[in-house]
Amino acid sequence: MSNILVYAETRGAELRKVALEAVTAARKLADAAGGGEVHALLCGPAGIAARAEQLGTYGADVAIVVENAGFERFAREAVAATLAERAKSGGFRAVVLGFSAQGRDLGPRVAAKLDAPIASDVTSIEAAGDALVVKHPGFANKVVVTLQVTGSPVVISTRPAAFTPAENPKSIRTETAQAAADPSAEKVTVKELQEGGKGKLDLGEAPVIVSGGRGLKSAENFKLVEDLAAAFGNAAVGATRAVTDDGWRPHSEQIGQTGRQVSPQLYIAVGISGAIQHLAGMRTSKTIVAINKDKEAPIFKVADYGIVGDVLEVVPALTEAVRQAKAGH
Amino acid sequence: MKIAVCIKRTPDSESRFKIAASSAAIDEAGLKFDIDDFASYAVEVALQLNEKQGPGETVVYAVGPDVVQETLRKAMSMGADRAVQLKTDAVPYDGLAVAKALAAELESGGYDLVLFGKHAFDTSAGIVGTATAELLGVPCVTAASKLDIAGGKGTARRELEGAAEIVEFPLPAVVTIDEGIARPRYPSLKGIMAAKKKPLETKPAQLGPVRVTVKSMELPAERAPGRIIGEGAAAVPELVRLLQTEAKVL
Ligand SMILES: Cc1cc2nc3c(=O)[nH]c(=O)nc-3n(C[C@H](O)[C@H](O)[C@H](O)COP(=O)(O)OP(=O)(O)OC[C@H]3O[C@@H](n4cnc5c(N)ncnc54)[C@H](O)[C@@H]3O)c2cc1C
Numbered sequence: 071m072s073n074i075l076v077y078a079e080t081r082g083a084e085l086r087k088v089a090l091e092a093v094t095a096a097r098k099l100a101d102a103a104g105g106g107e108v109h110a111l112l113c114g115p116a117g118i119a120a121r122a123e124q125l126g127t128y129g130a131d132v133a134i135v136v137e138n139a140g141f142e143r144f145a146r147e148a149v150a151a152t153l154a155e156r157a158k159s160g161g162f163r164a165v166v167l168g169f170s171a172q173g174r175d176l177g178p179r180v181a182a183k184l185d186a187p188i189a190s191d192v193t194s195i196e197a198a199g200d201a202l203v204v205k206h207p208g209f210a211n212k213v214v215v216t217l218q219v220t221g222s223p224v225v226i227s228t229r230p231a232a233f234t235p236a237e238n239p240k241s242i243r244t245e246t247a248q249a250a251a252d253p254s255a256e257k258v259t260v261k262e263l264q265e266g267g268k269g270k271l272d273l274g275e276a277p278v279i280v281s282g283g284r285g286l287k288s289a290e291n292f293k294l295v296e297d298l299a300a301a302f303g304n305a306a307v308g309a310t311r312a313v314t315d316d317g318w319r320p321h322s323e324q325i326g327q328t329g330r331q332v333s334p335q336l337y338i339a340v341g342i343s344g345a346i347q348h349l350a351g352m353r354t355s356k357t358i359v360a361i362n363k364d365k366e367a368p369i370f371k372v373a374d375y376g377i378v379g380d381v382l383e384v385v386p387a388l389t390e391a392v393r394q395a396k397a398g399h
Numbered sequence: 400m401k402i403a404v405c406i407k408r409t410p411d412s413e414s415r416f417k418i419a420a421s422s423a424a425i426d427e428a429g430l431k432f433d434i435d436d437f438a439s440y441a442v443e444v445a446l447q448l449n450e451k452q453g454p455g456e457t458v459v460y461a462v463g464p465d466v467v468q469e470t471l472r473k474a475m476s477m478g479a480d481r482a483v484q485l486k487t488d489a490v491p492y493d494g495l496a497v498a499k500a501l502a503a504e505l506e507s508g509g510y511d512l513v514l515f516g517k518h519a520f521d522t523s524a525g526i527v528g529t530a531t532a533e534l535l536g537v538p539c540v541t542a543a544s545k546l547d548i549a550g551g552k553g554t555a556r557r558e559l560e561g562a563a564e565i566v567e568f569p570l571p572a573v574v575t576i577d578e579g580i581a582r583p584r585y586p587s588l589k590g591i592m593a594a595k596k597k598p599l600e601t602k603p604a605q606l607g608p609v610r611v612t613v614k615s616m617e618l619p620a621e622r623a624p625g626r627i628i629g630e631g632a633a634a635v636p637e638l639v640r641l642l643q644t645e646a647k648v649l
Pocket residue numbers: 282283284285286309310311312313324325326327328329330340341342343344345346347348351361362363364367379380381382412436
């Protein structure tokens with residue numbers, strides 16, 4: 071088994087969790103296939119080299135560090151060029167990256183540059199002789215598709231949260247390199263980066279999601295959803311398409327087939343009917359709670375715990391109870 | 400503007416799927432097919448841009464067997480001017496192979512803008528648009544949730560995890576369309592009649608080698624059936640108890 075190249079995703083000077091997931095997936099694949107090194111490409115502004123050690127903790131043998139002020143913001147063309155150049159020069163078996171906003175963008179670019187086959191959004195990777203066999207939830211999570219990918223290298227993106235970062239410490243060797251294309255010469259340039267609120271958890275990373283639907287009756291009543299999320303302290307707020315289409319919440323919070331696909335420990339559906347397109351985005355959550363006044367609502371078919379009732383009455387009571395439980399009463 | 404939109408024929412997302420006897424495909428019997436969701440948004444975006452900006456042309460492309468002609472006619476009934484089928488016996492799961500067929504055809508098309516869906520419902524892969532852009536060597540914005548074109552330049556918004564970026568790019572360019580921009584219009588009766596007379600050209604697809612193939616398909620494990628634990632605020636203490644002791648998430 072030859073080596074595997076990982077794109078260690080960063081935003082600003084921070085390493086993103088998907089980077090550790092990709093390193094974990096690559097380490098697992100390399101070990102299962104009889105050994106081989108994991109090389110991680112780390113692009114970022116000056117000082118990003120300090121993140122290399124963390125990649126070593128999760129099983130990377132080599133960090134290729136590219137520091138460039140132009141990597142403060144996502145420079146898709148320069149990163150794709152650098153990743154492809156590395157993949158070409160190193161004789162890698164696979165290029166692994168996360169299926170995040172960045173990874174979705176980079177993966178097909180790199181595959182086309184390398185003329186390498188690509189499989190997206192995979193939940194498992196195995197070597198089978200000369201081929202790699204991956205699992206991928208297709209048809210909006212309604213069918214598990216097992217794909218055989220032949221050729222070398224192959225590009226693989228991993229579904230966020232499908233691979234739990236696992237420590238596997240290596241004394242990482244660090245190598246510095248230049249970007250293969252100048253990030254200040256991008257054709258697609260980032261004019262503005264709008265950060266979500268400080269300390270706000272992303273839907274893909276939050277252990278708890280409190281999600282609201284049209285049953286809340288108005289944008290103002292989403293305050294109840296926000297309060298419940300705040301009571302948990304580790305929760306993000308989601309919404310249905312009915313709600314985002316009405317402009318009560320931004321589309322970035324939409325969960326479902328055409329929105330985000332999430333798998334938190336706990337998903338609380340507030341005033342949500344449970345349409346098949348909504349379920350497509352959250353049915354793999356570990357525990358599902360539903361609050362809906364209609365006991366026939368389809369959401370109750372997938373809810374581990376359902377409460378039939380008016381959200382305006384039940385949610386504030388639940389918020390209070392969660393606050394008390396968190397406070398240890 | 401001259402805009403191309405690449406559309407895929409996919410089964411209706413409301414369907415309950417069954418796996419075919421081969422166990423490497425879904426059973427298509429009884430399924431309804433239509434333009435895949437995000438690609439239908441892309442068609443709508445193209446039509447709106449050309450309506451707003453004056454005379455232009457919207458051309459739709461589909462790679463696939465003859466059944467995709469129906470999908471192309473649907474896009475023309477929404478308002479697209481003409482259509483091109485890139486004919487293959489079957490559509491491979493290999494996104495790069497499909498991208499090669501599209502790039503080979505679009506290269507000489509003289510388009511200002513080529514639009515795709517963020518990902519297709521069936522493959523849920525998000526490969527074809529971005530790979531086509533790369534093969535064409537033109538700027539590409541993936542998963543745009545807003546798009547403006549003015550003075551030969553585009554501006555788009557992309558949702559990131561917990562953030563968003565506003566990007567600018569020159570034309571010609573490829574953009575893949577996300578949720579948040581547009582809902583597809585319903586074809587009018589007039590549109591449906593007009594579509595029957597619009598040109599639909601068929602050419603052989605120059606697919607690249609197929610290196611990603613389906614080994615098997617399965618339905619995911621069903622969730623345990625749900626249960627209702629009570630009614631109204633009175634059920635809250637029991638819910639909290641279950642979250643603490645049974646689900647252990649609180
Ligand atoms: C191609 C396509 C893609 C789609 N993608 C998505 C997607 O990604 N995500 C998504 O969510 N949807 C998606 N949809 C839309 C989906 O089909 C549903 O329309 C949507 O999920 C419904 O949202 P909802 O549950 O908020 O609203 P509704 O279906 O209107 O349900 C509201 C619920 O609230 C309950 N209720 C009302 N008042 C109260 C009260 N006072 N207390 C308690 N309960 C109350 C009602 O009983 C009802 O069950 C898609 C549809 C299509 C066609």
